[in-house]
Amino acid sequence: MTTTTTMIAWTQAAYGGPETVTRNELPVIEPGPGQILIDVAATALNSADVRLMRGEPLLVRLGFGLSRPKQPVQGRDVAxxxxxxxDGVTGLSLGDRVAGELDGGGLAQAVLTEAAKVVAIPDNVSDVDAAAVPLAGGTAWQALEAAAVSADCRVLILGAGGGVGTFAVQLAKLRGARVHALSRPEAFDALTRLGADEVSDRAELGTLPRDHYDVIIDLGGVAPLRSLLQLLRDGGRLVSVAGGEAHVFGPLGRMLRGVVLSIGRSRKFVPLMATAKPEITRSLLELVASGRLTPLVAATLPLAQAPQALALVDRGGQIGKVVVAVDRGVPPSSRA
Structure with a gap:
């Protein structure tokens, strides 16, 4: 049983920008069967958090609330x-450090979740690094799996400087691939340190050689699909993780176009809708613990600046992840 009854959380009463997120005091709910309560140490933010904050694309409101968010507290990646x-929770004990991709609720001092959604954090991995891993690292992992990336593959990654991209570069290198990273020039040094064999400005996409790559991982969602398919060798795979900025249907239109364009061709379009997979989070944290994978954190802000953290992600352009850290040295009822 937890001894605190209230917590500080940043909540939304209506869809909108970071200015709609306000500081409130909420009751701490005791866990039911199969659930655990987590004293939040760090929450990493993703583009998914700002899309849900804004309720965009509009199609997501069918599942997440028509006029306002069903989950008023954003933040899915929690440590x-x-x-x-x-009752019924096994394999976990009070005091265990855990991380996972949850259903929101992370921009708070405590969060309730199903025990099955989290995994143990290795002792030598920090809370900030652990929070940065689940969604971004898991998406990169699933994209490379969908593309069947193996040793000696030539892999082009669009949007390599973002949260998912910085993981994708490293994971592709761990598979033995030769990685060409496209991003803004400000990210070139970081991407080179992470192992990219080549780095180019995303504006140079039109100058890249045709029939050259085995795999393209598209994290930007804006480059013309026909042009990307022309860069692939016969038998190559284009994995689309992002789907552009369509206001109503989001990625669905782009994904449908990609499937149609690849019909009857040896160059295949592979749409990816990544999902939370705790077993992948566990494997990623083991790689972090071993020093083979580095979460790149662009900014760490305190919980008191949660709206500013959301604004950073909303604006985009960071090299790596934005993380909100909570002071775990103070009880939830008095932390700010």
């Missing part, structure tokens, strides 16, 4: 310590 266990 922290278990403070209460519901």
């Amino acid at each position: 922290g310590r278990v403070t209460a266990l519901g």
Whole structure:
């Protein structure tokens, strides 16, 4: 049982920008069967958080609330310590450090979740690094799996400087691939340190050689699909993780176009809708613990600046992840 009854959380009463997120005091809910309560140490933010904050594309409101978010607290990637266990929870103990991709709720001092959604954090991995891993690292992992990236593959990654991209570069190198990273020039040094064999300005896409790459990982969602398919060798795979900025239907239109364009061709379009997979998070954290994978954190802000953190992600352009850190040295009822 937790000894605190209230917590600070940043909530939304309506869809909109970061200015709609306000500081509130909420009750701490005891876990039910199969659930745990986590004292939040760090929450990493993703583009998914700002899309849900804004309720865009409009299609997502069918599942997440028509006029306002069903989950009023954003923040899906959480690291922290278990403070209460519901009936039937096994494999976890009070005080265990855990991380996972949850259903939101991370921009708070505590969060309730199903125990099955989290995995243990290795002792030598920080809370900030652990929070940065689940969604971005998991998406990169699933994209490379979908593309069947193996040793000696020539891999082009669009949007390589973002949260997913910085993981994709490293994971592709761990598979033995030769990686060409496209991003803004400001990210070139970081991408080279992470192992990219070549780095180019995203504006140079039109100058890249045709029939050259085995795999393209598209994290930007704006480059013309026909042009990307022309860059592939016969039998190559274009994995589309992002789907552009369509206001109503989001990625669906782009994904449909990609499938149509690849019909009857040896160059295949592979749409990816990544999902939370705790077993992948566990493998990624093991790689971090071993020093083979580095979460790149662009900025760490305190919980008191949660709206500013959301604004950073909303604006885009960071090299790596934005993380909100919570002071775990103060009880939830008095932290700010």
